[in-house]
Amino acid sequence: MSGDARTVRAGRRTVEVHRPEKVLFPAGPEPEHTDGAHGDREYTKGDLAEYYRSVARFMLPHLRGRPLMLERHPDGLDGPVFMQKNTPEHYPGWITRVEVAKEGGTVTHTVCDDAATLVYLADQACLTPHRWLSRAPGVERPDRMVFDLDPAGDDFEAVRTAARLTGGLLDELGLPCALMTTGSRGLHVIVPLDGRLGFDRVREFAGDVAELLAARHPDRFTTAARKKDRGDRLYLDVQRNGYAQTAVAPYAVRARPGAPVAVPLSWDQLDDPALGPRRWTIDDAADQARTRPWADVPGRGRSLGPARRRLDALLG
Numbered sequence: 298m299s300g301d302a303r304t305v306r307a308g309r310r311t312v313e314v315h316r317p318e319k320v321l322f323p324a325g326p327e328p329e330h331t332d333g334a335h336g337d338r339e340y341t342k343g344d345l346a347e348y349y350r351s352v353a354r355f356m357l358p359h360l361r362g363r364p365l366m367l368e369r370h371p372d373g374l375d376g377p378v379f380m381q382k383n384t385p386e387h388y389p390g391w392i393t394r395v396e397v398a399k400e401g402g403t404v405t406h407t408v409c410d411d412a413a414t415l416v417y418l419a420d421q422a423c424l425t426p427h428r429w430l431s432r433a434p435g436v437e438r439p440d441r442m443v444f445d446l447d448p449a450g451d452d453f454e455a456v457r458t459a460a461r462l463t464g465g466l467l468d469e470l471g472l473p474c475a476l477m478t479t480g481s482r483g484l485h486v487i488v489p490l491d492g493r494l495g496f497d498r499v500r501e502f503a504g505d506v507a508e509l510l511a512a513r514h515p516d517r518f519t520t521a522a523r524k525k526d527r528g529d530r531l532y533l534d535v536q537r538n539g540y541a542q543t544a545v546a547p548y549a550v551r552a553r554p555g556a557p558v559a560v561p562l563s564w565d566q567l568d569d570p571a572l573g574p575r576r577w578t579i580d581d582a583a584d585q586a587r588t589r590p591w592a593d594v595p596g597r598g599r600s601l602g603p604a605r606r607r608l609d610a611l612l613g
Contacts, residue, residue, distance in 0.1 A: 303343060307350050310391070310413035314420045317343030321373040321422060322556045340556045340579060346419040348550065348579040353412035355586035356548040360415075362432030364395050364406030366543045367418060368425040370552055378552065381423075382406060392417065395433040399541065408433065424552045427543035431492070439499050440492040440598050443544045444507065445534035446483045453573050455531045456483050459510075459518065460567055463533075466510060469611070470604040475594045476567060478574045480551035480559040485544065489598035496540040502601055503535035505608055548586060550579055558582035563590040 303317040322340040349356070367381040384394050384407045393408040409415055409426060418426065430439040446459045460476060463486045467474045477485045490499065504520070510533055511518040519530040537544045545551070545559045557575035560582050566572060577585050 303346075305346055305350060305416050307353065307412040307416040310411075312346075312413050312416040312420065314343060314346045314416065317341060317346065319373070321345060321370060321424065322554065323373060323375060325554055338555070342419065342422065344556075344579060345422075345424065345550065346416050348556075348582070349415040349419045350412060351583045352548045352586055353415050355583075356415065356546065357409070357412065359547045360409040360426065360428060362395075362408060362410070363428045363430075364397055364433070364436065365409060365429070365546075366427040367407060367421070367423040368427060368552060369421060369423045371422045373422075374552055374554065389417065395436070397433075397436050397541070425549045426546050427549075428546040429541070429543055430538065431496075435492055437540065438492045438495055439538065440490050441544075442488040442490055442499055442503050443535075443537045444486040444488075444503065445479075445537055445544070446486065447532045447534050448483055449527060449529050449531065451482065452531075455517070456574070457567055457572075459531050459533070460484050460486060462510060462514065462517075463506075464564065466506060470506075470607045472599055472601075472604050473595050475591050476562045476564055477547055478558075478560045478562060478572075478576060479545055480549070480557040480575055480577075481545075481553065482574050484562075484574065485559075489595060491598045491600050494601055496538065499601065500535060500538040502605060502608070503538045505612065507533035507535050509608070509611060548582060551575075556580075560585050561590045563588075563593070566590070 302313045302315045305312050305314055319342045320339050321342055324337055324339040369379040369381055370376060382404050384405050392414050393410045394405050395408050396403050396405045430441040444463050446456050448456050464474055472488050475487045479485055507520045511520050518533050519527045520533050521527050547561050549559045551557050556579045558577045558579060560577045
């Protein structure tokens with residue numbers, strides 16, 4: 298091991314983390330609405346690699362087989378950001394790739410199938426892996442549907458209400474769902490699917506659910522894509538349900554002061570007054586993971602067929 302690198306054991310492989318003392322999250326004043334994030338502490342590339350190594354067994358089931366978009370910050374939060382889709386040629390051969398269609402050609406995405414890949418991506422200053430909602434080889438058929446609950450400001454109480462009402466409607470439709478902080482401003486409500494339908498039909502279904510919620514609660518919610526049309530209402534965002542769109546992965550670190558993490562929740566935790574979108578950081582997200590917050594979420598996704606019929610009846 299050279300003086301400017303650290304060897305990390307990750308699963309069956311060892312990975313070199315170069316310049317582990319390089320600061321990626323500078324210390325600074327405690328940011329407002331941290332909800333647990335410690336903005337006054339700095340975090341290094343070594344800290345990032347160790348965090349991803351520590352949560353690998355919890356995170357990998359949500360990543361395996363999925364094309365990734367890698368959010369890289371080689372010079373930390375204060376430097377430029379690179380949203381990387383195509384896998385560079387210098388990446389090790391043991392890292393999984395998947396070639397997917399795009400307009401006018403193809404792109405070869407990185408896939409994270411093991412702990413060593415997570416650590417390697419941390420060495421590349423990938424703070425946040427954003428995942429597709431489908432897996433190879435069936436990348437054209439999503440097995441996840443996501444409702445992104447995005448507040449107009451930092452009104453997290455509005456997000457709590459939106460999560461309860463979204464979960465309630467999905468329960469009416471017979472669709473189990475899971476809850477996750479985004480590590481940024483809001484929450485994601487995630488529905489496991491059986492992967493039989495294409496993206497267009499899944500996004501159409503999600504859009505109809507959002508429209509029904511907005512119709513039931515017009516003073517609270519909106520589906521307006523343009524910010525100027527939303528006012529103070531919470532935006533029910535379903536656009537992540539399109540082909541080649543991505544959503545932040547469970548247990549991914551976000552590029553914000555204090556290194557907050559997108560963390561799965563149990564529905565009971567929604568009532569915790571200490572809860573916020575940045576409640577957990579790389580210091581304690583692994584502790585939350587060990588509680589198995591999604592233990593009650595069915596392992597097999599549901600078909601949208603029966604739910605579509607129930608939704609059509611509600612829409613009239």
